[in-house]
Amino acid sequence: MIALAALDIAGTTIEEGSAVYRALHDAVRRHGSSADVADVARWMGADKRTAIRALLALDGDASAVEQTFVDFERLLAEAYEATPPVAMPGVLDAFAAFRERGARIALTTGFSTDVTEQLLERLGWTDGVVDAVVTTDDVPAGRPAPYMVHRAMERTGVTDVAQVLTAGDTVLDLQAGRNAGARFVVGVLSGGVPREVLEAAPHTHVVPSIADVPMLLDLLDTPAAIATV
Structure with missing residues (x-):
């Protein structure tokens, strides 16, 4: 779960x-x-x-x-x-799939709070789209430190790292997820970092984009997969 x-x-x-x-x-x-x-x-x-x-x-x-x-x-x-930023293809569907599973959604970022608020406002993600947003202004150190993931847990009321999935497109994202103790540490290729670079970093899975993560979870929920996780 x-x-x-x-x-x-x-x-x-x-x-x-x-x-x-x-x-x-x-x-x-x-x-x-x-x-x-x-x-x-x-x-x-x-x-x-x-x-x-x-x-x-x-x-x-x-x-x-x-x-x-x-x-x-x-x-x-x-x-x-x-050039206004836009949502990644399939991201809102992925959010919906996470919510169907009962999961909360947090965004973590190396941006400051000011930049992050402007970015989310441009996308219309300021009201109820996600459950928490954590920026580097909120923690004593950014990635690869685990603090943003742990602050996201704090803000969403999640206490068990075995119930946390992290996803990001950089090596530091993956290192932070590993350092936080997340059960799933997923690298996505949508940010342009080559697969071989992400696969050389700590991870549980590497997928093309955030849109593929719910399908990954579906596969991991099969009886055979559960037995090996």
């Missing part, structure tokens, strides 16, 4: 065209970092202030972290204004 599905946002439940990583790259470059695309990719799924601090340390002024973060949020807002 799954009591909680704790799901990443960008690249997992919401398609935003990798705008977050372009904005992050542009912001740190403007503040003196020589970070390239590969450097930025290593921080996919992480708290953005943590990512900025590390990327500026390559060449830039570490004292500029907060100003860089402000620039990052501005660039991201401009990108979302130009």
Whole structure:
């Protein structure tokens, strides 16, 4: 039985065209970092202030972290204004399937609360679509620390990690799910990270998208599968 599905946002439940990583790259470059695309990719799924601090340390002024973060949020807002984010195909059906199983739904993200609220407002996900939203502002450390998953459990009243499923499109998402002790740690390929990269990280399953997770749970609920889980 799954009591909680704790799901990443960008690249997992919401398609935003990798705008977050372009904005992050542009912001740190403007503040003196020589970070390239590969450097930025290593921080996919992480708290953005943590990512900025590390990327500026390559060449830039570490004292500029907060100003860089402000620039990052501005660039991201401009990108979302130009190309509004949309729900991933099949995500609302997946939410419905989780609810049919009696599970609650939480979104977890490396975004700040301000960015997350703007993002969810653009999609109309501000009233009853999910049961909880946890951002890096809500916890002492972002991924791969387990705190966002555990805070999602707290906010939804779930106390048993054996009843938790996590899903995300980055290595840090999978590490956080493993560190949280979730029963199912699912990688999704919709964010563009290659299958071999996700499969090299801690996981229980890797599937094409969040739309495939309910079908995965159906298979896991068969008597033969239950006997082996």
